[in-house]
Amino acid sequence: MINKNEKKRTRTDFLGILTVSCIQDELTSLSLISQAGATTLNIPDTTGWNLPAEFGGLIASIKANTPGVENVVISTHCQNDLGLSTANSLAGAMNGARQIECTINGIGERAGNASLEEVAMAIALKG
Numbered sequence: 001m002i003n004k005n006e007k008k009r010t011r012t013d014f015l016g017i018l019t020v021s022c023i024q025d026e027l028t029s030l031s032l033i034s035q036a037g038a039t040t041l042n043i044p045d046t047t048g049w050n051l052p053a054e055f056g057g058l059i060a061s062i063k064a065n066t067p068g069v070e071n072v073v074i075s076t077h078c079q080n081d082l083g084l085s086t087a088n089s090l091a092g093a094m095n096g097a098r099q100i101e102c103t104i105n106g107i108g109e110r111a112g113n114a115s116l117e118e119v120a121m122a123i124a125l126k127g
Contacts, residue, residue, distance in 0.1 A: 027066050034068040040099065041072050045088050048081025048111060056091030063096035075099035078114050080106055085114040090122055 030041055043062065045055055055078070063069060076092035076099070078085040089100045106115035 027062065030062060030069070031067045034066070034072045038072055040075050041069070042075045042077055042101070043092070043097070044077035044079075045085070046077070046079055048079035048085060050078075050084070050088055052084060052087045052091035055088040056095040059092045059097050060095040073098045075101060076114075077101040079109070080111040080113060083111075085112065086118040086122065089114040089119055093123075 034041065041062070043059060050058075055076075059074060059076070062074065074092075074097045076089050076097045078088040078092070078101075080086075085102075085106065089097075089102065093100055100114060100119055102114040102116040102119050103112070104116050106112040106118070
């Protein structure tokens with residue numbers, strides 16, 4: 001399992017012209033990792049700062065632009081610092097992630113992680 005997170009800690013408006021290069025580097029890294037035999041690509045929101053549209057867009061971009069991604073499981077791991085871990089996890093699933101990492105009652109580091117019971121009920125009720 002590979003966990004890519006450092007570039008997501010930097011606000012893209014601070015990256016300026018480097019944004020396109022950083023995104024391409026990230027996609028190339030994920031492609032090479034999947035070609036090397038990884039079975040899961042874990043895409044986290046380790047700071048809990050993303051909004052659902054941002055995180056869902058990240059997963060959609062990875063799904064659409066990473067050669068070899070069809071051979072791996074895209075997994076999400078969302079922190080709850082802004083109370084959005086469940087929403088971000090669901091946005092990831094709606095955009096192609098096939099695995100959601102979550103915990104019972106959302107218990108985890110700092111503000112916690114996506115709550116298993118919230119994710120399960122949202123999927124059960126909304127599909």
